[in-house]
Each structure stands twice: as structure tokens, then as C-alpha cells.
Amino acid sequence: MLRDYVQNYDPIFQHAVLGMAYISLHGTFIKINSALCDLLGHSQHEQGSTAQLDIFYQHMLSVIVKYGESLQSEHLAYVSIEQSIQCRDGRQLQVTIHLTIIHNDDSMPVHYLAQFEDHTRRSELESKLHMTENILRDIQNSYQQLLEKMPLAVLITKKGVVQYVNPAALRLVNAKEKSEVLGISTDTVVDISYHEALKERRRSFAEHQLLHPITYLINCLDGQQKLVDGFTLILSYEGETAAIGVFMDVTEQREKEEYMMQSERLTMAGQLAAGIAHEIRNPLTSINGFMKLMRSSKQSSETYFDIIESELKRIELIVNELLVLSKPQRNHTSKPLNVLPILDQVITLMKVQSALKNIEIIFNGPDAPLWIMGEINQLKQVFINLLRNGIDAMSSTGTIYVSVDSNDQEVLISVEDEGIGMTSEQIQKLGQPFFTTKETGTGLGYMITQNIIHNHSGSIQIESVPEQGTTFTVKLPKISKPED
Structure with missing residues (x-):
């Protein structure tokens, strides 16, 4: 009789994708389908031999019987059981068992039909998701603690509005509570004199996704102003894109640098004063001596006039170069320049002077x-x-060779001559006031050159071999081609 009931379900039972089993009322397998064999990791020939399965899955079968008895007593149609199954191959399955009672024609319960829905993969994903959420929560907590303890000021902004400040940022702007800073615009914090730089930075990021380090003058909440250096990162904050700015107060450092520069200027002024006194005293002594000779002499000598004129020109040369040196080089207006036409114009100008000494200037540069x-x-x-x-x-x-080369960061301009060259000692002294290797030089020309290159954020390198020649190489920061 039981076999007849089972066979009535065979077409659906055998071909079901879902794992299914007929289980007796006292808790033994009657029959299992192929899908359940595959799910539990058993071979197909074990479908007909269920005695070993009864022993291995005894705990699960007892749970099914327990719920089955509840179905009968409470007259329920079915029940779903969440169950963890330990397979023979060691796998742990998380399944939902949908349990139904099969009745005979007399409405008497004859056995259970159990359908096994595997959601192991879903459980694994949920477990991994939960683990990931815990890890992210730990990272966020660590990140928050890091920001809170950082000695550098950190401000997080969205669309130019402050969303977060750490304690160091509160100290930077002389605030006591975060509520004093949160919600204010960066245009309020950054002094108006730097608003153009702020706009340019935003425009650069919008067009090129670049945010270079920046220096700002900021307004503190108590009216004090500070100079800060900083950089910005674009990250996600509370699920939205935000700018995380990290800043350091460099006011005191800049004041010290300015003091040191002022000291250097005073030292340089002292050196220049000593050099000027020495350089001008000699021609003045000559002029004074020849003036006395002319006064005591009844007839003026043309030679005396020539010497006096020569010494006066010497004084004029020194004064002119000092005037050039005294001009403020830092306050120049920079703009994008193609260095090749500049060199071409200078070489054309200097070829007239070089031709007088039968010297050729050869230029070699890229197109x-x-x-x-x-x-x-x-x-x-x-x-x-x-x-x-x-x-x-x-x-x-x-011959003088002028060549131009470049790399990713710099443009290199070299001027190589075939002159008398210099020793390493002479190279080290270059740039000192009134040191020169020329018979009529003052040494101030190279000082001017150094200052200009320095104020253009560049450098100058010297290589020289006595009696063979000298090469000066100017290195200037390279920029990309400007837009028209």
C-alpha cells in the first residue's frame, strides 16, 4: 500500500530539481531523489539503499519527526524547518526543509514528503557581508581615531562647506567647539586675498582632476591670521564625495625664514659695501691723484684726462650693475613662455658682438x-x-654651443664655450660679490643671473676644465602647453 502511494508521486519526485525525500512517520528514509543525492554528496546507487543514510542523518530525521508530530497534532498543512546539515564529505549545508504529511485515501497520515531548499551560498554571502561590515566599521573607527589624534589639522568639506574638523583643526582656527566651524564655507576660512587661488584650484580639479599642494592665508575665529601649507585628497565620506584637506601652520616657520633671509641680506649688504668701498676707492684714488697733478701743473696732459675718464667709466659700470642687482626680482609677472624664440632672439643679438672676435655661436634645439x-x-x-x-x-x-633639451620635469639650456675654463676653487667662488675671472669684470653679473634663475624656481650648474672651456646649464621647471 505504501509503495503504491510513493509510486503515484514518482514522475514529479524523480525529475524535481529540488532535493526531495519520502520519510516514514517514525523517522527513516523511504526514498530520496537524484537532486537530494547530489546535494548531500551521495552516489546514485545509494538511492535504493537508505539504511546507512538513516544512521548518518539520524539527528536531522529526529528533528523532522518532531515537527511532523506537531503538524499532525495542530492539523497544519506544512511547516518549514531551518536546519544545518553536516554532509559525509565534511561540507556544512544550510537548508530549509519544507515538510508535508502525505495521507492515504482514508485521510490517514502514511509518511512525510520533505523538500530541501539549499541556501548555503546565500548564508555564506550573508556571513561574508556581515564580516565585511564589521571590518569596515573597525576601519572607520580606526580612521576616526587616527584623524582625532593627528597633530596636523584635518578639515573635510563637501561643496566647499566644512563637514568635519579634528581637534588640531580647532586649534588651528582658534575655535573651542566643533559647532563653531561645522557648516561654514571655506571662502570664510581662506582670506579673500587667496580666493583667486582657491577658485583656480577648484577649476583645475574640475578640468584635470589635479590638486597640487597649496599655501593659504586663513582667518581664525578670533580675528588672527595664519599662513598654512596643505594638500587635499578626494575620498568618500559618509557615502558622498568629499575633499579632505590636511594643513600645517607655517606662520612661525615663515617668520623665521624671513628673519634668516633678512640676516642674509644684511650680510650680503655688508659684503657688497666692503666690495664697493674697495672697488671704488681705487679709481677715486687715481682720480684724486691726477687732479692734484693737473692742479700743480701749468699745462694739462691729455693722458691725465684719458685715465680719469677710464676710472669714471669703471665706477659707472659698478654702479649700473649694482642698480640691476638691487631691483626686486621676486615681484615679476610670470606667464607661459616658449623658451626657443627667446634663445633665438638673444643669439641673434649677441652674434654681432661675437663676430667682432671671430667667434661663432651654434644653436641646437628641438623643433x-x-x-x-x-x-x-x-x-x-x-x-x-x-x-x-x-x-x-x-x-x-x-665656438659657443647653445643647446636645449628637456625631460618630463625640466627644460635644460646649456651654453658651452671654448675659453680659458676655471678651476674648482674658482667655480666655488662664483657668485661672491666682486669675484671675477675677467680682467675688467665685477662679478655682479653672475649674481644677477643666479638670483633670476632662483626666482624662477630653477637652478644653474657649472662644468669647467682649465684651458678647455666651461659649460653653464640652466634648469627651469617645464610646464605643459598652455591653452590658446
Whole structure:
């Protein structure tokens, strides 16, 4: 009789995708389908031999019987059981067992039909998700603790409005509570004199996704102003894109630097004063001596006039170069410049002077433009000084080679002469007031060149071999081609 009931369900039972089993009322397997064999990891021939399965899954079967008895007593149609099953191959399955009672024609319960719904994968994913959430929560807590304890000021902004400040940022703007800072605009914090730089930075990020380090003058809540250096990262904060700015108060550092620069200026002024006194005393002594000779002599000598004129020109040269040196080089207006036309103009200008000494100037540079930021007249002065030095270093005939090269960061301009060269000791002294290797030089020209290059954020390198020649290499920061 029981077999007849079972066979009536065979077509659905055998071909079901869901794992299914007929289980007796006292808790033994009657029959299992192929899908359940695959789920539990048993071979197909075990479908007909269920005695071993009864022993292995005894606990699960007892749970099914317990719930089955509840179905009968409470007259329920079915029940769902969440069950963890330990398979023979060691796997742990998380399944939902949908249990139904099969009745005979007399409405008497004859056995149970159990359908096994596997949600192991879903449980694993939920477990991993829960674990990931815990990890992210731990990271967020650690991140929050890191920000709170950082000695640098951290401000997080969204669309220019402050969303978070750490204790160091409160100290930076002289605030006592976070509520004093949260919600205010960065335009309020950054001084109006730096608003243009702030707008340019936002525009640069919108167009090129670049945020370079920046220096701002900020307004503190108590009216004090501070100078800060900082950088910005674009990250996610509370599920939205935000700008995380990290800043350091450099007011005191800049004041110390300014004090040191002022000390250096005073030292340089002392050196210049000593050099000027020495350089001008000699021609003045000569002029004074010849004036006395002329006064005591009844007839003036033309030679005396020539010597006096020569010494006066010497004083004029020193004064003119001092005036150039005294001009504020830092306050120049920089703009994008193609360095190649500048060199071409300077070489054309200097070829007239070089031709008088039978010296040839050869230029070698790329066809493509090389762009730098600078002030054109000051850079022309640099290249004129270097070419004039090369011409003066050669007695007669020879060649000066001007070459231009570049890498990803710099433009390199080299001026190589075939002159008398310099020793390492002489190279080290270059740039000192009134040190020169020329017979009639003052040494101030190279000081001017150094200052201009320094104020253009560049550097100058010297290589020289006595009696063979000298190469000056100017390195200037390279920029990308400006938009039209």
C-alpha cells in the first residue's frame, strides 16, 4: 500500500530539481531523489539503499519527526524547518526543509514528503557581508581615531562647506567647539586675498582632476591670521564625495625664514659695501691723484684726462650693475613662455658682438616648443650674461654651443664655450660679490643671473676644465602647453 502511494508521486519526485525525500512517520528514509543525492554528496546507487543514510542523518530525521508530530497534532498543512546539515564529505549545508504529511485515501497520515531548499551560498554571502561590515566599521573607527589624534589639522568639506574638523583643526582656527566651524564655507576660512587661488584650484580639479599642494592665508575665529601649507585628497565620506584637506601652520616657520633671509641680506649688504668701498676707492684714488697733478701743473696732459675718464667709466659700470642687482626680482609677472624664440632672439643679438672676435655661436634645439613659466626680459638677461661670459672667456676665434633639451620635469639650456675654463676653487667662488675671472669684470653679473634663475624656481650648474672651456646649464621647471 505504501509503495503504491510513493509510486503515484514518482514522475514529479524523480525529475524535481529540488532535493526531495519520502520519510516514514517514525523517522527513516523511504526514498530520496537524484537532486537530494547530489546535494548531500551521495552516489546514485545509494538511492535504493537508505539504511546507512538513516544512521548518518539520524539527528536531522529526529528533528523532522518532531515537527511532523506537531503538524499532525495542530492539523497544519506544512511547516518549514531551518536546519544545518553536516554532509559525509565534511561540507556544512544550510537548508530549509519544507515538510508535508502525505495521507492515504482514508485521510490517514502514511509518511512525510520533505523538500530541501539549499541556501548555503546565500548564508555564506550573508556571513561574508556581515564580516565585511564589521571590518569596515573597525576601519572607520580606526580612521576616526587616527584623524582625532593627528597633530596636523584635518578639515573635510563637501561643496566647499566644512563637514568635519579634528581637534588640531580647532586649534588651528582658534575655535573651542566643533559647532563653531561645522557648516561654514571655506571662502570664510581662506582670506579673500587667496580666493583667486582657491577658485583656480577648484577649476583645475574640475578640468584635470589635479590638486597640487597649496599655501593659504586663513582667518581664525578670533580675528588672527595664519599662513598654512596643505594638500587635499578626494575620498568618500559618509557615502558622498568629499575633499579632505590636511594643513600645517607655517606662520612661525615663515617668520623665521624671513628673519634668516633678512640676516642674509644684511650680510650680503655688508659684503657688497666692503666690495664697493674697495672697488671704488681705487679709481677715486687715481682720480684724486691726477687732479692734484693737473692742479700743480701749468699745462694739462691729455693722458691725465684719458685715465680719469677710464676710472669714471669703471665706477659707472659698478654702479649700473649694482642698480640691476638691487631691483626686486621676486615681484615679476610670470606667464607661459616658449623658451626657443627667446634663445633665438638673444643669439641673434649677441652674434654681432661675437663676430667682432671671430667667434661663432651654434644653436641646437628641438623643433617642438618647450614651455616654461617666467618673465621674458629677465630670462633674456640671463642668456645674454651667459653668452657674454662665453665671449669674454675666449681671446679670439672659437665656438659657443647653445643647446636645449628637456625631460618630463625640466627644460635644460646649456651654453658651452671654448675659453680659458676655471678651476674648482674658482667655480666655488662664483657668485661672491666682486669675484671675477675677467680682467675688467665685477662679478655682479653672475649674481644677477643666479638670483633670476632662483626666482624662477630653477637652478644653474657649472662644468669647467682649465684651458678647455666651461659649460653653464640652466634648469627651469617645464610646464605643459598652455591653452590658446
